Amino acid sequence: MTSLLWLQTGACGGDTMALLCADSPSVEQLATDYGIELLWHPSLSAQPAGHLDRVLRRIFDGELALDILCVEGSIMTGPNGSGMYDPYGDRSKMSLVRELADQAGFVAAMGTCAAFGGVHAAPPNPTDCLGLQYDGQAPGGLLPPEWRSGRGLPVINVAGCPAHPNAMTKTLAMLASGLPLELDALNRPKAFFSSLVHQGCTRNEYHEYDVEDTEFGERGCLFFNLGCRGPSTLAVCNTELWNGSNSKTRAGVPCFGCTSPDFPRSHDLFRTEKIGAIPLDLPLDVQRAGYMAYKSLAHEAAPQRVLDKAMEP
Numbered sequence: 001m002t003s004l005l006w007l008q009t010g011a012c013g014g015d016t017m018a019l020l021c022a023d024s025p026s027v028e029q030l031a032t033d034y035g036i037e038l039l040w041h042p043s044l045s046a047q048p049a050g051h052l053d054r055v056l057r058r059i060f061d062g063e064l065a066l067d068i069l070c071v072e073g074s075i076m077t078g079p080n081g082s083g084m085y086d087p088y089g090d091r092s093k094m095s096l097v098r099e100l101a102d103q104a105g106f107v108a109a110m111g112t113c114a115a116f117g118g119v120h121a122a123p124p125n126p127t128d129c130l131g132l133q134y135d136g137q138a139p140g141g142l143l144p145p146e147w148r149s150g151r152g153l154p155v156i157n158v159a160g161c162p163a164h165p166n167a168m169t170k171t172l173a174m175l176a177s178g179l180p181l182e183l184d185a186l187n188r189p190k191a192f193f194s195s196l197v198h199q200g201c202t203r204n205e206y207h208e209y210d211v212e213d214t215e216f217g218e219r220g221c222l223f224f225n226l227g228c229r230g231p232s233t234l235a236v237c238n239t240e241l242w243n244g245s246n247s248k249t250r251a252g253v254p255c256f257g258c259t260s261p262d263f264p265r266s267h268d269l270f271r272t273e274k275i276g277a278i279p280l281d282l283p284l285d286v287q288r289a290g291y292m293a294y295k296s297l298a299h300e301a302a303p304q305r306v307l308d309k310a311m312e313p
């Protein structure tokens with residue numbers, strides 16, 4: 001069996017809601033097929049709250065091994081570094097998480113808040129929130145950059161707001177199965193953070209020929225005007241569909257770049273920031289010089305069916 005404890009800190013509960021939608025594997029399959037024993041989850045455990053006290057005592061007394069600690073939400077360090085904006089009994093969740101992390105085989109940050117600070121750490125950040133091992137894009141959050149869990153990994157950042165359901169459950173299944181988990185430069189599992197949201201988007205041909213929407217509810221690409229960050233965001237949203245059926249861009253909503261450490265950005269999420277006519281953020285690794293020339297050539301070459309937006313997105 002692999003023991004798992006899930007704590008919520010400065011969280012909206014969105015990652016738990018997403019977790020319930022996982023289908024490959026599902027939450028139930030984590031227990032039945034991967035031997036994960038849930039010691040505690042604030043929403044899913046049937047036991048009364050006193051049960052968590054007993055579990056914690058047994059972990060700290062060395063009677064119960066903690067294989068995986070999952071944290072959902074950012075760490076509130078205020079006021080004045082006490083962490084008491086988010087208490088657990090007479091102590092802070094900040095200190096509880098720090099102590100538990102040192103007992104755990106693996107620590108997983110579920111969602112961008114736990115990974116990087118996310119929504120709750122957005123300016124003016126009145127509760128002094130940060131991530132478990134990152135403060136935005138800067139290494140070092142609650143735990144220093146060099147910190148490693150009992151099994152030798154940094155905090156595993158399953159980023160997203162919320163995190164992708166199957167990215168969460170597959171990460172847990174891999175850990176429980178003893179499979180190696182390769183991480184990227186931001187400590188996100190490479191298996192789920194190596195391809196762009198743009199890949200697999202059904203609006204791709206519109207993007208290719210620079211056929212862009214200016215209003216929502218159309219069929220074109222959302223990159224130039226409506227804020228889509230799919231070409232610079234690493235996530236599986238369009239290759240492993242949510243609930244097996246949909247994604248933001250398929251539903252006509254721009255990708256907000258929620259798996260990145262700079263999420264949420266301060267500007268309007270539904271509008272593309274531009275320098276002159278050119279988007280501030282170009283597709284990953286694309287050079288600014290020549291981009292517009294390429295785009296206008298592509299538009300000139302667009303077939304009529306694309307210009308007419310005749311294809312279903």
Ligand code: SF4
Pocket residue numbers: 010011012013014015072073074110111112113114118119120160161162163
């Ligand atoms: S990452 Fe998003 S979904 Fe998760 S706790 Fe933060 S705001 Fe909620």
Ligand code: SF4
Pocket residue numbers: 197198199201202203204205207220221222223228229230231249255
């Ligand atoms: S809507 Fe976004 S993800 Fe889809 S093709 Fe356009 S830029 Fe790419």
